Amino acid sequence: MAHHLFLPLIVPLLSASVATIIVRQHGWVRVIAVAATLFNLGYGAWLLVTIAATGRQVTQAAGWSAPFGITLVADGLSAIMLVLTALLTLVTIGYSFATVDARQERFYYYPLLLLLLFGCSGAFLTGDLFNLYVWFEILLVASFGLITLGGSRGQLEGGLKYVVLNLFGSLCFLVGAGLLYGVAGTLNMAHLAERLSTIQDASLVTAVAGFFLVAFGSKAGLAPLFFWLPTSYHTPNIAVTALFGGLLTKVGIYALYRVFGTVFQSELARLAPLILVVAGVTMVVGVIGAMAQVNVRRILAFHIVSQVGYMAMGLGLVSVAGMTAGILFMAHNIVVKTALFLIGGAAEHLTGTGELKQMGGMARREPMLALLWLLASFALVGVPPLSGFFGKLGLIQAGLAQEQWLIVGVAATVSLFTLFSMLKIWNEVFWKKAYSDLSAMPRAGVGLLAPAAVLVAVSIAMGIGAAPTLEYSALAAEQVFDTASLVRDVCGPNGCEAVELAVGR
């Protein structure tokens, strides 16, 4: 029993509660937020090492034995996501020191960030489908608060669409979970994986899997369910956009990987062509949408959609190689996307506008910022040896190995268009002559530069250290597909069915 799995949940929850009570003491709230996030980061790093050394970590809530209670499971994928979530939250908090005003801090900005960390960590650690629904709701509630914090007209309009469409996705999740319980009689993921492999009425399971595909697809921003994303992500303050852009859609992808890779394995093979089509359409629509935009954050928001398509492609290839590349790409994208939002956001913060037309001259004025942008955008496009290259290479290799020529062609072409958008921002914001006199513009301090620099450094490290990161992604992908050992780890050597029979239901 690895009871330590509760720690990354308890620490953010408790610190969020304390921070809520003393919300007016800004200094202390900041200290608490940083401390809790640092703890989760350290714990996540330790978990990464532990899982590589000893395999899955499992614990049962309140000591209820496996298929009856709620199980917490951490495998390679959970650990990767846990570390990246904590890293992003930490960096976002650092960036918020320089950009978020005292009024928003008083309206529970940092407690909401901690609750988001709490919800995401829970979603990555749970081994129970209904529990996953609850974690999704927790992180959604926190994100609702953050996206509308400030209450400007744009935020309220965008926020309303974000909230309503995410609630609709959650309802699909709930309906799917309910139907699955009716079909299989359990919601423990290990037990489900064991039972669904023996179920006769496969068409019903396919229908249920469809509900989950819609639910997680809408949270991940897959076509045609992504419309809430570009309409709302550019409205809140920059730190929030950066965190959401890096993290939230990937929680949806994580859920797709987990639920379709582990629970619905036989359905995954059946739905794979559909997932590949959706992935391709998502890539293309996202990148074309970005080309039409003339605002930094809106361009980047459409690119989130486009890149989510690559991650769905990793799932749709239904192979360990595809999933490995998908996980590697997701890890890279979480880091780089947030870095881009932070850098573009810093330019927006300094200039006072995000409209490309009214920006310019940043390369001369802030060479450090421009350098960071160049590195991060090349990483996004996939220029070797930066981190994006290896994920895309892996995806394309896995696609070629399975002779999925079309999706491979689309993935390679979309990369070029990504370069186009990144160069557009480079030209307009950094390279062209300044639109207005920049001499009165404030300089970018350490508070604006350091968070993005940390993420760019991580991205470069992931590129240079591609061998170990690839190895770890492969381990994570194998663990996702390996249901036999999951059942052993969760329910004991005889499986969940045996435990239930022994109790004599």
Add this chain to the structure above:
Amino acid sequence: MTLILSLVVGTLFAGGIYLMLRRSVVKLILGLVLLSHGANLLLFLMGDGLIKARPPFVKPEAGVAPPDSADPLIQALILTAIVISFGLLTFVMALAYRADQAVESDDLDAMTSTDRL
């Protein structure tokens, strides 16, 4: 009883989706309310169904649950789902009220300022 409940669930879903497709924000929220009720009732159906005199709990002295007791898990799930949907819908209503104040219209087609180029 199962048939009646199934029909109710279907009606709630149909009505909810119809209302969500209208342009008014108020109807949108009412649609979400209907959908969440439908989802909760659907969950209820997925247990052992609705049968008279089968409580989901046991007296402590009985020890083990008798074989004809109802499935308690599904009721716990519904309870959780009700609490969550209640909280979220309250938030949506507050948000819609503020949006209505800011836009001075409850027409969704008037709320496009974040989509325009």
